[in-house]
Amino acid sequence: MGMRGGLPHALLFHGRPGIGKLHLAEVLAQSLLCENRLHTGLACGACPACGWFAAGNHPDYRLVQPEALAPDDMDAGAGETDAEDKKKSSKQIKIEQIRALGDFLNVGAHRGGNRVVLIHPAESMNPGSANALLKSLEEPSSGLIFLLVSHQPRRLLATVRSRCHALPLALPPRDVSLRWLQGQGGAATAAGLAFAGNAPLEAALLQDEEADTRRRLFDLLGQASTSALSLADYCQRLPPGPVVDWMLKWTYDLIALASSGKARYNVDREKALNQLVRTMPTLKLLRFYSALASMKAISEHPLNARLFFDDLFIAYKEIV
Numbered sequence: 001m002g003m004r005g006g007l008p009h010a011l012l013f014h015g016r017p018g019i020g021k022l023h024l025a026e027v028l029a030q031s032l033l034c035e036n037r038l039h040t041g042l043a044c045g046a047c048p049a050c051g052w053f054a055a056g057n058h059p060d061y062r063l064v065q066p067e068a069l070a071p072d073d074m075d076a077g078a079g080e081t082d083a084e085d086k087k088k089s090s091k092q093i094k095i096e097q098i099r100a101l102g103d104f105l106n107v108g109a110h111r112g113g114n115r116v117v118l119i120h121p122a123e124s125m126n127p128g129s130a131n132a133l134l135k136s137l138e139e140p141s142s143g144l145i146f147l148l149v150s151h152q153p154r155r156l157l158a159t160v161r162s163r164c165h166a167l168p169l170a171l172p173p174r175d176v177s178l179r180w181l182q183g184q185g186g187a188a189t190a191a192g193l194a195f196a197g198n199a200p201l202e203a204a205l206l207q208d209e210e211a212d213t214r215r216r217l218f219d220l221l222g223q224a225s226t227s228a229l230s231l232a233d234y235c236q237r238l239p240p241g242p243v244v245d246w247m248l249k250w251t252y253d254l255i256a257l258a259s260s261g262k263a264r265y266n267v268d269r270e271k272a273l274n275q276l277v278r279t280m281p282t283l284k285l286l287r288f289y290s291a292l293a294s295m296k297a298i299s300e301h302p303l304n305a306r307l308f309f310d311d312l313f314i315a316y317k318e319i320v
Contacts (some may be wrong), residue, residue: 007032008165009140012122014153015169018202022120024169025147029116032145033058049111059110062101064119066091091300093119095128105136105144115144122148123155130157137163174198191268195249213238214246221250222272224279224320228313235309240299244292247312251289258282276320284319291315 011028013021027042030053034043043050052058067090101117109115119125125133137146137160148164150156171177177200178193184204192211196203206214220226220234235243249265250273256264257277263270277285295312302308 010137010146010164012148012164012166013169014150017151018199019169019171020201021149021169025118025149029118029147032114032116033060060115062104062117064093064097066093066124093125093129095132098129098132109143118147120149122150123152130160134159171198194267195265228317231313232309236306240302240305240308244296244299248292255285280319288315288319
């Protein structure tokens with residue numbers, strides 16, 4: 001049962017979003033807890049421990065993540081108030097969540113094997129929660145393994161990073177990602193994968209109703225005659241965060257094409273982008289891209305979404 005062997009007491013999986021880091025960490029966690037592992041080292045999927053893990057109630061496993069990422073327990077009859085509460089859930093891992101691990105960290109395994117704590121995304125820990133975790137990382141109990149998953153490891157406290165064995169994960173090859181996407185069903189395309197920065201899981205998430213919303217916005221952006229008011233009208237009921245992300249990718253491609261390069265994200269819209277960029281000063285594009293990066297920081301909680309979009313698209317139209 002004790003698979004740990006020479007495994008470090010803390011692993012840090014890091015890489016860009018959408019490449020499967022969390023899934024890999026979960027696979028490892030289940031394998032560490034499995035009571036009848038296969039010869040490959042993977043979990044059997046049939047023992048009691050695997051059943052508990054799949055059900056989310058293994059006594060020797062804890063998943064720590066922001067409230068905003070917690071599974072949605074609302075039933076079909078839940079009202080708008082519940083949905084609003086969900087939106088307002090914390091996006092940080094709070095110190096109380098780390099302190100709540102106290103008994104789990106100090107008591108032996110219920111099944112006599114390993115205990116696993118998975119923290120995702122690790123950079124969501126605020127300074128208080130990160131410092132609370134530090135003591136356990138410095139003095140790990142026997143059989144206790146921490147799995148940290150991070151999109152931005154540099155945002156972690158240096159002392160936390162230094163006590164983990166880092167495992168950088170790269171993007172899979174583009175053809176492998178595309179084959180995987182096509183195997184998942186849906187309308188996977190090379191253009192959709194490119195827009196996701198070649199991250200397969202992110203591309204899979206983009207194959208939903210949001211994709212139609214994004215495509216319509218890009219249709220409007222591709223027409224030089226579209227006014228800032230029309231763009232803001234279209235976006236006023238959309239969450240600002242994703243819109244800023246889309247605009248960052250749109251502007252990145254304009255800058256790339258202005259520099260005699262190729263579109264990276266909107267590969268299916270190069271013709272429209274090329275027509276637009278002919279009249280756009282590169283320096284103004286660079287300044288707008290920098291402004292977008294600053295707007296990203298406040299996009300999750302703008303004081304007034306409509307004014308936010310007005311400012312964004314007025315600035316954009318000044319360079320079109």
